[in-house]
Amino acid sequence: MGRWEPDAAGRLRAAALELFVERGYEQTTVADVAARAGLTARTFFRHFSDKKEVLFRGSEGLQQAMVGALLAAPAEAPAMDAIAAALRAAATYLGDMRDFARRRREVIAAHAVLRERELSKLEDLSAALAAALRQRGTREPDARLAAEAGMLVFRLAFEQWVAPGEQRSLDGIAQQLLERLGDVAGGH
């Protein structure tokens, strides 16, 4: 590496989002992003494999955090308690990224190819949670149902969290929705 580049990844990410919002995702090149961040394309590729990676890098970390928390839940905890632990881990992981999440969401909503990628990442996440539940001993169809119920809460909580003017924490919103879902679905 050449000269010192404090938080190059963070600067590249911020520059990329600015440009995606200003010019559109398709119209922005890696060279544009690097220039906006005051860095070189070579430095960009030291941190990200491609342009899309700027938006989706976090999803592996999110999945690891959620699956880790789920597997760390007490063995005797019911499946939905393990899912609640995974949701708390997600909230911790994303907690200080509300502004990034808002702009990222705007960019993704505007591009079909990014929406498709996002949905496929969410499906991967759901499958990973179901697999982790089976590993803990939850049988099908319960593992899949609990994982999908967790993802439902995650999606709705996230949507609310990034809504304009929303002040509550992601964790607070998610835990409230999880409790409501228990009452609504369980009251059947």
Added chain:
Amino acid sequence: MGRWEPDAAGRLRAAALELFVERGYEQTTVADVAARAGLTARTFFRHFSDKKEVLFRGSEGLQQAMVGALLAAPAEAPAMDAIAAALRAAATYLGDMRDFARRRREVIAAHAVLRERELSKLEDLSAALAAALRQRGTREPDARLAAEAGMLVFRLAFEQWVAPGEQRSLDGIAQQLLERLGDVAGGH
């Protein structure tokens, strides 16, 4: 109309699916579909607005059936009972279309533009169920949670119903998953 065309819409639909599976969706024209069905393109356009419509026509009828059943549920029934009624109506609506549903699913899975359309129809359906629940007096976030929980069951039940060799009815699968979801989510 010219000469008598017994079940022209059904013949066009069957011909279209055959061709979509054989040649691919993009490579099939309306003229090809009409020719395979032994009809004219003019007849095709009497029944469908475009090629995509062959695959998605049913979704409005499905939504009407589900929303109708939900609104017809007893006023005092809990939200998830109204959702259960909507799922029963969906099973009745789709009941004798398992073969069509299997082939349709295959075509949709292979084309990003069709997957996107399918997901957007499912989102519309979820929003329509939530709106109908609010009309019955269910407040938010419960209406949205119950509607999404119903869609979760619908998706997983449908997936199982079209799986190779599956013999159980869509209604049987859906009602079993709904009950399991109640135990899993409510046991929290």
